[in-house]
Amino acid sequence: MQTLCFVAAVLTAIQGLLAAEEDPAAAKIANGCDVQVYLEAIHKTLANKAEAAREDARSNDDRRRKFTIAAAAATDPKHKCLLQAVAGQAAISAAAAASQEKQTQRIVVPALGAISELLKLNAAAIALSGLELEFGNTVYRRIDGSSHATISKITTKKTSTLICAKRKNSEENKIGGETPQPSKLLKLPVLKPADLYTTTKLNYLKLTMQQNCASGHGSYSAWGTAASGCEQGTITNLAPSIDATSKLGTEAAPYKTEDVQLYEQADQTGKCNEANARADATTEPHKVAADKICTAMVHKPTSHTPLTLDGSTLSSNEDIKRIAERCLGQYKDKTKLATQEEEQLTNFLKEAYTKSETDFKTNFKTLVEKKKVKVKKGDEIKSVDIETIDNDADEHDALARLTAEHVSEKLTEDQKPNTKDQGQSGEKTGEKKEGEKITGVNCSRHATQDACTKDQNCKWENNACKDSSFLVNKKFAIMVSAFVSLVGF
Numbered sequence: 001m002q003t004l005c006f007v008a009a010v011l012t013a014i015q016g017l018l019a020a021e022e023d024p025a026a027a028k029i030a031n032g033c034d035v036q037v038y039l040e041a042i043h044k045t046l047a048n049k050a051e052a053a054r055e056d057a058r059s060n061d062d063r064r065r066k067f068t069i070a071a072a073a074a075t076d077p078k079h080k081c082l083l084q085a086v087a088g089q090a091a092i093s094a095a096a097a098a099s100q101e102k103q104t105q106r107i108v109v110p111a112l113g114a115i116s117e118l119l120k121l122n123a124a125a126i127a128l129s130g131l132e133l134e135f136g137n138t139v140y141r142r143i144d145g146s147s148h149a150t151i152s153k154i155t156t157k158k159t160s161t162l163i164c165a166k167r168k169n170s171e172e173n174k175i176g177g178e179t180p181q182p183s184k185l186l187k188l189p190v191l192k193p194a195d196l197y198t199t200t201k202l203n204y205l206k207l208t209m210q211q212n213c214a215s216g217h218g219s220y221s222a223w224g225t226a227a228s229g230c231e232q233g234t235i236t237n238l239a240p241s242i243d244a245t246s247k248l249g250t251e252a253a254p255y256k257t258e259d260v261q262l263y264e265q266a267d268q269t270g271k272c273n274e275a276n277a278r279a280d281a282t283t284e285p286h287k288v289a290a291d292k293i294c295t296a297m298v299h300k301p302t303s304h305t306p307l308t309l310d311g312s313t314l315s316s317n318e319d320i321k322r323i324a325e326r327c328l329g330q331y332k333d334k335t336k337l338a339t340q341e342e343e344q345l346t347n348f349l350k351e352a353y354t355k356s357e358t359d360f361k362t363n364f365k366t367l368v369e370k371k372k373v374k375v376k377k378g379d380e381i382k383s384v385d386i387e388t389i390d391n392d393a394d395e396h397d398a399l400a401r402l403t404a405e406h407v408s409e410k411l412t413e414d415q416k417p418n419t420k421d422q423g424q425s426g427e428k429t430g431e432k433k434e435g436e437k438i439t440g441v442n443c444s445r446h447a448t449q450d451a452c453t454k455d456q457n458c459k460w461e462n463n464a465c466k467d468s469s470f471l472v473n474k475k476f477a478i479m480v481s482a483f484v485s486l487v488g489f
Helices: 001-018 032-073 077-129 193-197 285-298 311-315 316-325 338-350 357-364 392-414 420-429 432-437 450-452 469-487
Strands: 133-142 151-157 187-190 204-206 239-244 258-261 372-377 380-385 458-461 462-467
Touching: 001 032, 032 187, 032 204, 032 392, 077 193, 077 285, 077 316, 077 338, 133 239, 187 285, 187 420, 239 432, 258 285, 311 316, 311 338, 372 392, 450 458, 450 462
Parallel strands: none
Antiparallel strands: 133 151, 187 258, 204 239, 372 380, 458 462
């Protein structure tokens, strides 16, 4: 029983913490211009949320690109491994950030669209609520030659305020001196599209009678009732005019928004109001908009900010350690590192990646940002800094050229004799075939076909024993040559 009471007390306390008052700025909304300020504040908050997710994805992918190219260009095995580890971690983060960005866009974009529609509707309401009419001096005429009726042209006053006046810088984004805090908003100030007409400012036609008007004046009625008993001997003395001041008490504030409850509990943030989620888009579009906005407001995207480039941060990241483990010579053949080896690896990475981000940039600048690689720009092959490569096409082109360079270098290296004796053996036998230069195999020593075919590196051809690896090596050389020529250095 005591346990249940304790749990109940905790839940009550939590509910009390979640309970909130309406955002002070929202509580001070008095007109359409205030609504505009608040809707714009919500739009900015959600747009920033979407941009933050987009920036995480972009930043991680930029780092992945730079360090992938840098690793491919590196010649020192240790440098290559350190760069590969950073590139690999950035690739993992970039994938996660891209996934998060898609989710955030899926949730936030509909809300931004809904706010844009509400702003349009609100702008129309502001214009209608500021509309003032008037009769000019020469705006009357007889309808036609056979008619005994006249018409009067009613126009909009040039002084009508149809848009919000620009606020002073200190009050530009404030309502009644308060800065909007959308995360604390409990009720969304919106207008039903079907009720837009009700925001039109009331303008009254005034006709001046000469005498004997006797009807009541506290409510509206039919024209015949309102003008009961009125007399006007001189028609021109009716003096029709627009009067915007003769309002009844109930007409004092024609502009009215409907505050839609955003959350399930009226006095606290948390779960979005399910009633809005069930609203019909045709009859209650303002509630549908409120649901989209609330869903976006409560969405909390996971941050994937790129890691700080320093030894302490990078050496403590598991992805970086596992990648480095697989490319550092003393660890790459081990299936699992011992505790001591883990410590050694961590300490090595901590020192290699330097103490601070400033030191990292200094030490790795010539290996990454300022490292020159070849990229095709238009019809030319140019040597550019890695930091200037900012798109997939140039990245792939640079990597292809680096791969071709490495393959070409490897082929050249393989063609060199492994030892001095092997280099001299071809000279002593007088054999000048490319196959023997590559492999160091001397098949000419086999005098019989039987002895020749037993040697896996030799074949019997034209009554002589020859190196069978020659064609394979030659084919490989042709393939590499073709690849290099396609890349077009």
